[in-house]
Amino acid sequence: MYKNQQIAKNIYYAGVNDRQKTKFENLHPLPYGVSYNSYLIVDEKIALVETVDACFGDEFIDKIQSQIANRPIDYLIVNHMEPDHSGSIRQLRLHYPDVTIVGNAKTLSMIEGYYGMTNNVLEVKDGDTLSLGTHELQFHLTPMVHWPETMMTYDTTEKVLFSGDAFGCFGALNGAVLDTEMNLSPYWDEMIRYYANIVGKYGSPVQKALEKLSGIRIDTICSTHGPVWTKHIPEVVSIYDKLSRYEHLDEGVVIVYGSMYGNTERMAEATAQGLAQAGVKNIIVHNASKSDPSVILRDIFKYNGLIIGSPTYSNELYPEIDSLLKKIEIRGIKNRTFGYFGSFTWAGAAVKRLTAFAEQMKWETAPIVPEEKQGLKPEAYNKCIELGEKIASMLKKA
DSSP: OOOOOEEETTEEEOOEEEOSOSEETTTEEOTTOEEEOOEEEESSSEEEEOOOOGGGHHHHHHHHHHHHTTOOOOEEEOSOOOHHHHTTHHHHHHHOTTOEEEEOHHHHHHHHHHHOOOSSEEEOOTTOEEEOSSOEEEEEEOTTSSSTTOEEEEETTTTEEEEETTTOOSBOOOSOOBGGGSOOHHHHHHHHHHIIIIIGGGHHHHHHHHHHHTTSOOSEEEESSSOBBSTTHHHHHHHHHHHHTTOOSEEEEEEEEOOSSSHHHHHHHHHHHHHHHTTOOOEEEEETTTSOHHHHHHHHHHEEEEEEEEEEETTEEOHHHHHHHHHHHHHTOOSOEEEEEEEESSSOOHHHHHHHHHHHHTOEEOSOOOEEESSOOHHHHHHHHHHHHHHHHHHHHO
16 A cells, blocks of 8 residues: 655665654653654664664555565564554564564663563674675664664665664655655754754763764665655754763853743843844744743754843742743753843842852853842843843954
8 A cells, every 4th residue: 555665775664653642751842743763674684773663653554564564574673662663563474473572781771671572582782793695784772862762774785874864854755755745944944953952961972872883884874764865864863962072052042031021021122132133143032931841952052152031939040940940950051152131020039040050050151140129120120231231242252
């Protein structure tokens, strides 16, 4: 029934699209959906790389059978055990009871823990190979990109890297699979958002993985989410390299604020005015109560300047701002130019909390800290403009 797209010689796409789920991991919105990518290598022996979310098991099996008819699957390669990729293992075993599951020691332990399977498995170590006939697969362990069991599988014959979640992005695939056959404009920001929220904590392991792969010729990258990369591999690798070094992708400043009655919002607007007057072109302003945290984090990873404003709320930070700071801390974001401001009605705590955050992050921080009691007045307004101008000046010198 299905006609699966050929990725390279004897390699076929067998993934599915999810346009129903509203949030990835019940956290991150999916306005464009998401794909779960799986691949068939059809040789003297047949290998399947990854499965898909359990909700799409029937469609997945149909796609496999459309490609290989009554032939058995000899190997299932499991690069990553997250259930959106491993969820159909049980269903696959019902149709192909003799399939050998291939994974490293941590993978096989998780397969037992998730699905109770211990039989007919093959443990591989870093650098091990597996011959399918013409195609020879080589396994590269890449722990903590972004789970401890993650690995990548490299087809040495066709120079195809099956990269797990690395180099992936949000967004369903709208007919085409290869990057050369689609409009990529929606996917670039979704790649940054995916990295910032899913992989962002693990910059050092990503750097180790990139170093490990640096000597390998790669003609095609088959990730578990998003397009198959061919022509645009240099751009994709560059994005991951910069993000994992916590380097910005573009010049600009993100302003994030919380506001109950509009006074802190006015401070944010004045700060943005100061940035613009000083020549900053990319100014992204987020109301923390309205913008999704995944989008805010994407922009913080993308740009080199960050300004955060918060009112005092129950002698603490505004809850959405407090939550955002924890997300930033968890990801260990480095190399940002930072400014902050605060407001209060009877007891000021926001600026004190933001000062402690700035010290913890060890970012270059502006010495101008506007703080207002109750309604915004000319002195604090002008100080917010000065803050914007100062951040702009600091970015120019960086």
